[in-house]
């Protein structure tokens with residue numbers, strides 16, 4: 001059922017070769033260039049070199065489902081490729097122009113952008129010339145319920161005027177970030193899910209200020225997670241994506257594929273952590289025996305294999321359903337994998353850290369940084385609890401269609 005197509009297998013072989021020949025050897029170069037720059041948001045030359053090489057090999061925009069913009073792979077075909085990229089998450093997604101949040105933003109601009117948006121923003125994004133950010137979450141309100149979003153978008157003649165404060169706007173500190181897709185309220189008196197709209201806002205528009213980068217467990221990620229203020233930011237009415245009140249509809253369209261890409265990469269990270277755990281357990285000796293001979297360590301290795309394979313199969317099932325019956329019908333599986341994949345990967349990375357001893361929490365190995373990144377995936381794109389709430393509601397209504405509906 002989940003057998004790879006001929007072309008997906010070709011891409012997989014090409015990507016594996018690219019990882020071995022270029023990405024893994026570049027990891028140390030990347031670390032050295034970042035350390036030398038002393039700026040956490042520096043764009044190291046090695047990343048641009050990798051982009052050139054990936055493009056030359058045809059490993060570019062692999063995520064894009066529409067054939068006019070990329071190879072037009074299905075979600076099921078893309079899944080194993082994203083998993084491979086997840087093994088080197090700082091480098092491989094950006095090298096192949098498959099990074100979040102650009103992938104979701106490119107999808108939105110493809111589906112809902114005007115020809116002008118597509119020329120000004122989508123084309124350079126697809127070319128890897130610029131990057132983008134998605135600004136929905138706000139510090140002042142519980143943003144996992146997006147109906148709480150407060151940023152105001154008020155119509156004024158031919159313009160909209162934006163006022164508000166966002167945070168966790170990932171990528172806004174990337175040196176190439178030029179554009180934000182912003183969610184805000186155009187009509188607070190409209191029905192609850194028609195109050196919000198999305199607009200395309202240049203990051204250098206007067207009144208947009210990137211206030212600071214938020215650290216994650218002390219790490220300042222290169223792309224940055226920014227707190228951004230909007231003070232009387234004036235954009236033309238043509239900045240609107242789709243129509244007024246369509247913000248919720250767009251966010252649903254955007255988050256389905258984005259969520260599953262994160263999960264695929266998380267499975268790849270878990271695989272790499274398992275490899276590291278095994279190598280370390282085989283190479284260290286305590287009390288006369290390799291650590292790998294201990295029953296509890298073998299239990300962790302076996303449990304990790306079982307859990308990773310379960311997470312991968314659920315991810316592939318979600319991808320298959322998205323391709324065959326659509327994102328809406330696949331919503332239970334999309335929500336389920338968004339909970340399962342980061343949790344499985346976290347468990348595997350945690351075991352790998354333990355097997356490494358002190359080295360596991362240092363930055364001589366990628367495990368500590370993997371852990372920090374994966375932990376955020378239990379929050380980003382919706383916390384576990386919100387996805388579980390949705391799954392439970394759909395399950396309850398499967399038995400009683402009226403369950404929880406207001407009469």
Ligand SMILES: Cc1cc2nc3c(=O)[nH]c(=O)nc-3n(C[C@H](O)[C@H](O)[C@H](O)COP(=O)(O)OP(=O)(O)OC[C@H]3O[C@@H](n4cnc5c(N)ncnc54)[C@H](O)[C@@H]3O)c2cc1C
Pocket residue numbers: 101133134135136137138141142143144145167168169170171216225376379380381382383385386389
């Ligand atoms: C590294 C990182 C990157 C991010 N990138 C982006 C980005 O690019 N753009 C963007 O807009 N946002 C981004 N986010 C923000 C992320 O999407 C939000 O943090 C998330 O949606 C939760 O919103 P909140 O932080 O306001 O938490 P709140 O809404 O305040 O929720 C807090 C907690 O309450 C609990 N909770 C909430 N609802 C329920 C419920 N129904 N039942 C039980 N418990 C519940 C959950 O445990 C939840 O974690 C990012 C976050 C992180 C950490």
